[in-house]
Amino acid sequence: MASGVLVGLVAFAAGTYVGYSKVPEIVRVQGLDNKDNEITALVDFEPFWQTWNILNEKYVPADISSTTPAEITLFNQKLVWGAISGMVAAVGDPYTVFLPPTESEIFKDDISGNFEGVGMEVAIKNNVLIVVAPLKGSPAERAGVRAGDMVLEIDGESTQSLSIDEAVTRIRGAGGTKVTLTVLHQNSEAPMEIVITRAKIDLPVLNTELRQVDGDQIFIISLYSFSANSPTLFRDALQEFVDSKTDKLVLDLRGNPGGYLEAAVDMGSWFLPEGKVIVREYFGEGKDEQIHRSRGYDIFNENLKMAILIDGGSASASEILAGALREQKNISLVGQKTFGKGSVQELVDVTRETALKVTVARWLTPNGETISEKGLEPDYKVEITKENIESGDDPQLEKAIQVISNL
Numbered sequence: 001m002a003s004g005v006l007v008g009l010v011a012f013a014a015g016t017y018v019g020y021s022k023v024p025e026i027v028r029v030q031g032l033d034n035k036d037n038e039i040t041a042l043v044d045f046e047p048f049w050q051t052w053n054i055l056n057e058k059y060v061p062a063d064i065s066s067t068t069p070a071e072i073t074l075f076n077q078k079l080v081w082g083a084i085s086g087m088v089a090a091v092g093d094p095y096t097v098f099l100p101p102t103e104s105e106i107f108k109d110d111i112s113g114n115f116e117g118v119g120m121e122v123a124i125k126n127n128v129l130i131v132v133a134p135l136k137g138s139p140a141e142r143a144g145v146r147a148g149d150m151v152l153e154i155d156g157e158s159t160q161s162l163s164i165d166e167a168v169t170r171i172r173g174a175g176g177t178k179v180t181l182t183v184l185h186q187n188s189e190a191p192m193e194i195v196i197t198r199a200k201i202d203l204p205v206l207n208t209e210l211r212q213v214d215g216d217q218i219f220i221i222s223l224y225s226f227s228a229n230s231p232t233l234f235r236d237a238l239q240e241f242v243d244s245k246t247d248k249l250v251l252d253l254r255g256n257p258g259g260y261l262e263a264a265v266d267m268g269s270w271f272l273p274e275g276k277v278i279v280r281e282y283f284g285e286g287k288d289e290q291i292h293r294s295r296g297y298d299i300f301n302e303n304l305k306m307a308i309l310i311d312g313g314s315a316s317a318s319e320i321l322a323g324a325l326r327e328q329k330n331i332s333l334v335g336q337k338t339f340g341k342g343s344v345q346e347l348v349d350v351t352r353e354t355a356l357k358v359t360v361a362r363w364l365t366p367n368g369e370t371i372s373e374k375g376l377e378p379d380y381k382v383e384i385t386k387e388n389i390e391s392g393d394d395p396q397l398e399k400a401i402q403v404i405s406n407l
Contacts, residue, residue, distance in 0.1 A: 005247045005304040048083070055079065081354070085163075093359050094124035094164055095343055101353040103165050106172070117172030118179065119201045120145055121257035121315070122164060123341065129159040129167050131183070132339055133255040133313030136204040136224040143196045145183065147255050147313030152191055153182035165357075175199045186312075187386070205230050208237050210244050217246040218401050226259030226317040231266040238270055238299075250400050252309040254335060258316025261292065261344075268324045269295035271304075271331075277366040278324040281344060290361075305407040307332050307400040310378055315339035316363075319376055323365040332379040334400040342371025 061075075081100040088098040099107055106115075119138025120131055131149040134140035151159055154170045162170070171179055177198050184191040204224045211218045219241045223234065241249055258264075261279070268278045274296025281290040308322050310333050319338045325331040344361035363371045380403060382396045 004245075005242070005249075005300045052079070084350075088356065089163070093343075095345055095357070096359045097163050097165050097357045098350070099165060099355045099357060103169060104353060104355045106169060107165065107347075107355070107357070115172060116175045116200050117168075117198050118143075118145075118196045119199075120171075121313075122151065122167060122171070123315075123339070124164055125340075127160075129162065129164075131313075132257045132315050132341070135201065136207075136222075136255065138201060139196050139199050143194050145181070145194060145196070146185055147311060148186045150184040150191075151181055152184060153180075155180050156182075173198050203227055205233050206237055208240050210240075210246070213401055213405075216248065216405060217244060218248045218250060218404070219244050219246050220250045220252060220397075222252040223256055223318075225256060226263035226267075228260060228263070230259070230263045234263075234267050235270075242299075247303050247305050248401075248404050249304065249306045250309060250397065250404065251306065252397070253314045253318040253322055254309050254311040254396070255313035256315070256318040257313065257339075258318050258320075258341065261317060261320070264317040264320045264324075265292050266295065268321055270297045270299055271306075271325060272296070272328050273298045276328050278328075279320045280364040280366070280368065282362045282364050282370075283360065289364075305404040307334050307403045309333075309335050309396055309400055310338050310376065311336040311384070311396070312339055314376075315341035319371045320363060323369070323371065323376055326376075326379070327366045332400075332403050333376060334380045334403060335378050335382055335396045336384075337377050337381075338371075338375035340371060340373045340375035342373070342375075 081098070085098045085100070088096055118140040119135040120140040121133050121135070123130055123132050129151040131140075131145055131147060131151060133147040134145045151167070153159060154162075154167065157170075159167055171181070173179060175198050179196055179198060181194050181196065182191050183194055205227055206224060207222045209220045209222070211220060221234070221237045221241070223230070265278050272278070272294035274294055276294040277291055278294055279292050281292065283289070306325075306329075308325060308331055310318070310322055314322065314335075315338060319340075319342065322333055322338070326333055342363040343359045344363065345357050346360045348356045348358060350356050365371065380399055382399045384394075384396060387393075388395060
């Protein structure tokens with residue numbers, strides 16, 4: 001065992017009806033003909049207003065009693081929300097989404113940590129709804145949902161045309177209720193139905209373990225999310241590692257769908273000198289990047305022997321941290337390719353009740369490599385087979401231990 005991994009004594013600090021022939025027609029909207037309007041000069045809005053007026057004049061609702069002014073106004077508002085949603089969807093980015101009132105309220109509850117559901121992160125990849133990762137200990141994980149699963153149906157209805165937020169709205173629900181997901185596991189030929197009982201979701205953060213392997217001690221930090229309080233808990237976990245007197249550390253980021261950027265920067269700062277780049281935020285051609293740098297806690301010396309575990313459920317902040325430590329500290333990545341969630345979203349209020357979640361930037365590693373879509377490839381690729389899962393074996397962890405033992 002090495003004499004120590006600390007640079008020196010350190011004080012750990014926290015770092016959408018209208019119109020049917022007998023219904024009064026809503027005021028027709030005429031085409032925009034202001035030739036001085038730059039947008040109008042470039043884009044023909046006439047088909048939009050023509051469609052709007054045709055719906056007002058000709059559409060017959062299923063319930064022909066829906067003719068009160070209030071009902072007509074409500075339907076008209078739904079048309080507006082639908083038009084905005086279609087415009088946003090035309091961008092072609094699954095993470096850029098318009099949130100009407102109900103969806104906006106749900107999303108804000110989610111990011112505040114106050115929600116009930118099944119406990120899994122989902123995304124759209126290649127036009128398919130994919131499970132990024134089930135949260136540790138969640139109803140989804142207990143029911144057998146795995147990172148990389150394709151979600152083909154929700155309660156018997158296809159997910160093919162759903163946005164992420166529409167899918168989330170259908171999957172989540174009150175604790176004690178059930179939802180049936182038809183999923184296709186990776187490397188499986190036939191889909192299967194998984195029934196999940198929803199519950200209140202408590203976001204897990206991390207777990208630590210000191211493991212004896214062939215007479216050697218390996219300290220393992222399993223990090224499940226990058227929440228607001230994860231930097232403090234990570235600091236405490238590092239203190240446990242230092243107190244264990246071993247120099248061998250495995251950071252397990254498998255199934256970690258990410259979270260706060262600031263948490264990833266803070267964690268990376270324990271390993272990197274002040275000023276070292278952790279991640280670059282790219283806003284587009286001709287615009288200045290925003291560079292996020294280490295705060296310089298940098299408590300470990302060259303005696304530290306470390307590897308990072310990754311898989312298809314490692315996304316966003318997980319990819320930021322793993323990419324930074326590999327490029328700046330030469331720390332090996334073991335496992336499978338990460339998810340490739342390398343975009344930055346900003347939540348912008350459109351009205352008091354609606355919002356737009358819009359992609360405003362892309363993450364780049366310190367060396368300028370994009371994380372989006374392609375993800376991070378491991379230095380040591382190790383698959384987890386169905387047999388491994390059934391037997392409880394973990395060849396990825398075994399490989400990580402082998403890697404650091406040979407350093």
